[in-house]
Amino acid sequence: EKQGFRHFMLKEIHEQPSVVRTCLEVYFNPDWQRKSTKPVNLNLSSELTDDLENIQIVACGTSWHASLVGKYLLEQIAEIPTFVQYASEYRYSPSPIMANTMTIGVTQSGETADTLAALGMERQRRSRLDKPYRPRIVGISNRPESTLGGMVDQLINTYAGIEIGVAATKTFVAQVMAFYVLALDLAWQRKTISPERIDQILAGLLQLPTQIEKILQTEEGKIEDLAHNFPETRDFVFLGRGINFPIALEGALKLKEISYIHAEGYPAGEMKHGPIALLDAHVPVVAIAMGGSVYEKVISNAQEAKARDARLIGIVPQSYDDEVFHDILNVPEVEELLSPILAVIPLQLLSYYIASLRGLDVDQPRNLAKSVTVE
Numbered sequence: 356e357k358q359g360f361r362h363f364m365l366k367e368i369h370e371q372p373s374v375v376r377t378c379l380e381v382y383f384n385p386d387w388q389r390k391s392t393k394p395v396n397l398n399l400s401s402e403l404t405d406d407l408e409n410i411q412i413v414a415c416g417t418s419w420h421a422s423l424v425g426k427y428l429l430e431q432i433a434e435i436p437t438f439v440q441y442a443s444e445y446r447y448s449p450s451p452i453m454a455n456t457m458t459i460g461v462t463q464s465g466e467t468a469d470t471l472a473a474l475g476m477e478r479q480r481r482s483r484l485d486k487p488y489r490p491r492i493v494g495i496s497n498r499p500e501s502t503l504g505g506m507v508d509q510l511i512n513t514y515a516g517i518e519i520g521v522a523a524t525k526t527f528v529a530q531v532m533a534f535y536v537l538a539l540d541l542a543w544q545r546k547t548i549s550p551e552r553i554d555q556i557l558a559g560l561l562q563l564p565t566q567i568e569k570i571l572q573t574e575e576g577k578i579e580d581l582a583h584n585f586p587e588t589r590d591f592v593f594l595g596r597g598i599n600f601p602i603a604l605e606g607a608l609k610l611k612e613i614s615y616i617h618a619e620g621y622p623a624g625e626m627k628h629g630p631i632a633l634l635d636a637h638v639p640v641v642a643i644a645m646g647g648s649v650y651e652k653v654i655s656n657a658q659e660a661k662a663r664d665a666r667l668i669g670i671v672p673q674s675y676d677d678e679v680f681h682d683i684l685n686v687p688e689v690e691e692l693l694s695p696i697l698a699v700i701p702l703q704l705l706s707y708y709i710a711s712l713r714g715l716d717v718d719q720p721r722n723l724a725k726s727v728t729v730e
């Protein structure tokens with residue numbers, strides 16, 4: 356069942372090209388322009404999308420990170436103000452009720468207690484008003500048959516296939532893909548981007564599966580070698596900006612949960628406001644420098660870290676100037692909007708190989724369960 360891989364996590368990392376391919380096949384309409392139909396087959400009911408003004412998202416853990424990428428896409432492509440909340444926080448201090456708001460619960464298992472409770476609370480408090488607001492509750496999940504599936508007005512299935520490793524990998528990528536689908540659907544409905552731009556984004560998305568395959572082919576051996584350098588390392592810092600800030604958080608979470616190394620994900624520009632005090636030769640820094648609007652800024656933030664003797668690992672597109680880094684993990688060059696799905700792959704592999712070299716139980720890390728049904 357592990358199909359020759361040492362762990363389920365590694366198998367699931369390698370399944371990601373096919374997960375993205377499935378999403379593209381299920382949801383995208385490749386010749387939408389010629390047939391003058393929608394670019395995306397999501398079939399969201401108009402009850403959910405008419406007069407929509409805001410989106411709020413509730414999630415936990417890795418699903419919360421996928422939601423932060425989703426916020427970027429929904430705001431930048433579809434121009435809808437989007438708020439991402441930890442489900443466990445939202446339940447006890449919800450924002451004031453806003454009209455015309457869609458609430459999305461993102462949970463791969465569909466069973467996370469806090470996420471389900473936050474959605475249930477949202478439906479209730481909307482219906483209790485004198486003039487009730489339509490709840491518009493949507494779920495994004497890998498398990499349509501879950502409890503979540505039964506409580507939402509519409510479910511977006513992520514089709515990643517069952518994930519056994521406790522650390523989420525392919526389900527994260529599938530959730531991010533679901534947000535591309537949703538953002539493009541809403542952008543098309545609201546005409547916030549041109550058909551040419553939709554074409555361009557679709558063409559880019561269609562390249563992702565082969566680009567992920569390429570990373571797995573060219574970087575995996577390098578990452579395994581690199582992982583040998585950290586037998587005693589106790590702390591790691593991950594830096595990213597813009598759409599890749601959530602990827603820095605995700606890289607840090609993966610490392611923490613399976614290798615038990617303390618790791619922090621930070622928006623690169625925030626380093627100098629405190630955390631830079633942590634840095635010295637014993638704290639490696641991983642900088643996600645994927646090109647686009649924030650590239651120069653990330654490089655200069657990385658330089659600041661290097662000046663504190665930190666070992667600097669760069670996630671960088673091929674062909675970019677990368678002299679600042681001690682170690683380079685290359686990914687294919689893509690536009691910024693599409694970069695998170697590529698940037699996360701080397702980070703998953705890095706945490707996998709560091710944990711596996713430490714002889715840890717990668718698929719069943721201590722203290723963790725695959726779905727968290729306690730509050």
Ligand code: F6R
Nearest residue numbers: 416417418462463464467522523
């Ligand atoms: C991280 C991880 C957890 C889950 C979180 C939410 O690898 O697995 O952080 O992402 O417990 O789980 P779901 O998505 O099932 O709600």
